[in-house]
Amino acid sequence: xxxxxxxxxxxxxxxxxxxxxxxxxxxxxxxxxxxxxxxxxxxxxxxxxxxxxxxxxxxxxxxxxxxxxxxxxxxxxxxxxxxxxxxxxxxxxxxxxxxxxxxxxxxxxxxxxxxxxxxxxxxxxxxxxxxxxxxxxxxxxxxxxxxxxxxxxxxxxxxxxxxxxxxxxxxxxxxxxxxxxxxxxxxxxxxxxxxxxxxxxxxxxxxxx
Numbered sequence: 001x002x003x004x005x006x007x008x009x010x011x012x013x014x015x016x017x018x019x020x021x022x023x024x025x026x027x028x029x030x031x032x033x034x035x036x037x038x039x040x041x042x043x044x045x046x047x048x049x050x051x052x053x054x055x056x057x058x059x060x061x062x063x064x065x066x067x068x069x070x071x072x073x074x075x076x077x078x079x080x081x082x083x084x085x086x087x088x089x090x091x092x093x094x095x096x097x098x099x100x101x102x103x104x105x106x107x108x109x110x111x112x113x114x115x116x117x118x119x120x121x122x123x124x125x126x127x128x129x130x131x132x133x134x135x136x137x138x139x140x141x142x143x144x145x146x147x148x149x150x151x152x153x154x155x156x157x158x159x160x161x162x163x164x165x166x167x168x169x170x171x172x173x174x175x176x177x178x179x180x181x182x183x184x185x186x187x188x189x190x191x192x193x194x195x196x197x198x199x200x201x202x203x204x205x206x207x208x209x
Contacts, residue, residue, distance in 0.1 A: 031132055035123050038141065038156075041163045042121045046070055047191060051184040057177040066182070067189070071119040072108075073196040088117060089196040096198075103198075112154050112170045137161065 048068045055061045064078040074088040083098040088108050096103045108114040115121060123129050123143065130153060131142035139160050144153040150173055157167040167181045 031129075034132070034134075034139065035129065035141070037163065038139070038158060039121055039123060041158075042116065042165070045187070047187065047189045049186045049189045050182040052076075052180055052182050054178060054180045056179075067191060067195070068117075069191050069196065070117060072117050073191075074117060075195055087196055087198050088114070089198060092198075094198045112152065113168065131155075134160070138166070 045068075047070070048066075050066050051063065052066050053061065053063045062078050062082045062084075064076065064082070064084075066077075067075040072089065072091070074086075076084075076086040078084040083100075085094075085096040085098060087094045087096070088111075091108050092105050093108045093111050093114070094103055094105050108117060115127065123141070126146055127143050128146050129141060130144055131140070133140045137160055139158045141156045141158070142153055143156070145151065152170065152172040154171075155169045156165060157169075158165050165182075167179065169177055169179045171177050
């Protein structure tokens, strides 16, 4: 079922704050300059809420609401009939099936977009840029982990004027793709810390009522 394919592609990117944002450097600028601007944009973000639409390579689709509190916290709620809840907090990533009442937990670092919850985001270090393309007012940046290039890749898609992350595509080790698009974006949102604290037993009580 579609719900069983979501764990590897769950973390949502953070979007822009409610402040004026610059355009990317013009087409003649070198790649390093553009990547530096994108890093600065991502590192300037704090909290956001957005609607998402997730579509897999077999055409299955789901939607819901994403909440991000950088660094380190994310809550990803699917609309019915998908009974899924995904939450990142304290370096752990929870996948919870509300129907089965079964939680599973993996390290945030093992998820494709976990690096977007880091205190400092860099397109370097343990990551490598495997491609960058600018087409029709959008910039696509392809990434993968240096230590595990065979596990798959991630493409982030940004609008370039003003800079804003609009979409990403995850390709897994088997070549299957999942595309996520964000809409109805709100930034500078205040959140109750409890909605990200799944180590508190009351967190689960709230989800199964």
